[in-house]
Amino acid sequence: MSGDDIDDIALGRWLEANVEGFAGPFELRKFPSGQSNPTYRIVAASGEYVLRRKPFGPLLPSAHAVDREYRLIAALYPLDFPVPEPLALCDDPEVIGTIFYVMELARGRSYADGALPDFDSDTRRRMYEQLIDTLAHLHAIDPDRAGLGDFGKPGNYFERQVMRWTRQYRDSETDYLPEMERLIAFLPETTPKQSRTSIVHGDYRIDNVLFDGDGTLAAVLDWELATLGDPLADFSYLAMQWAMPADGGAGLAGLDLAALGIPNLRDIAERYSERSGVPVAGQLDWYFAYNLFLLAGIVQGIKKRVIDGTASHSSAAEMAKRVPMLAQAAWRFAERAGA
Secondary structure, three states: OEOOOEOHHHHHHHHHHHOOOOOOOEEEEEOOOOOOOOEEEEEEOOEEEEEEEOOOOOOOOOOOOHHHHHHHHHHHHHHOOOOOOEEEEEOOOOOOOOOEEEEEOOOOEOOOOOOOOOOOHHHHHHHHHHHHHHHHHHHHOOOOOOOOOOOOOOOOHHHHHHHHHHHHHHHHOOOOOHHHHHHHHHHHHOOOOOOOOEEEOOOOOHHHEEEOOOOOEEEEOOOOOOEEEOHHHHHHHHHHHHHOEOOOOOOOEOOOHHHHOOOOHHHHHHHHHHHHOOOOOOOOHHHHHHHHHHHHHHHHHHHHHHHHOOOOOOOHHHHHOOHHHHHHHHHHHHHHOOO
């Protein structure tokens, strides 16, 4: 047994029967990231692969839908969108105890530090421009032509997501946070109108993409929250990177962006609008409040799994402490948006 008590023998039989060219022996190596859906590198005689599975144990009804992830990357891969090649989906939980899928191992590296200290200024600019252009490419894909016309529900995306994450938060709530209560009241009453329906990633940020050694974007990862919705959800979520303080993470506020070669917020808004055809409003405060509310809900779910003993990320307990800070930051942006 290895990889969180996954039955290697049962998994090996399934891989040989369902992944073309697969040959053992193999071993599983769990990636340190991927706290929501546990993710493993499969090192086999035939090559290297990636396995993503649902967590074991009791789960929230709509969370951890790895089968949706698989369907999405299977639709995007033939369109030359940078996702790993999907190889096989196992929707039978009896094989290893939960459903899972296997894809190719995308080569490249993710960068958690938005300042990208490993690169020169010209490469940094090119990397950020690729980040924006890839998002615009995603939002320009016609969901119907991609076979994803039913991938999300009709209606206003933000209304739907606020309702969803309110439910998710309530299902995993462990403490009373006044800012979350205020946001739960404010956001549904002030939801912007939606002008376009696109495929949205739901967690599009610099450390969810891989770049190769020369700074070329190689793959977009972690599609667990993807759906159909308002493209401004993705753009504003990425744009928060420019509003959050630089602390060695993705945040860029306070850095000398011009000296680093990193485009400023106005530059990325203009570039995104030009390439996607989606106008970006000059006022992003409501969207920032919404995205921080969503992030607080995600981290609250991790906190609940820490308490329940089902969290899979080594730093999940530390992440769980961030919920009040995220709620407070979200409320500050809500106040700027008129709350």
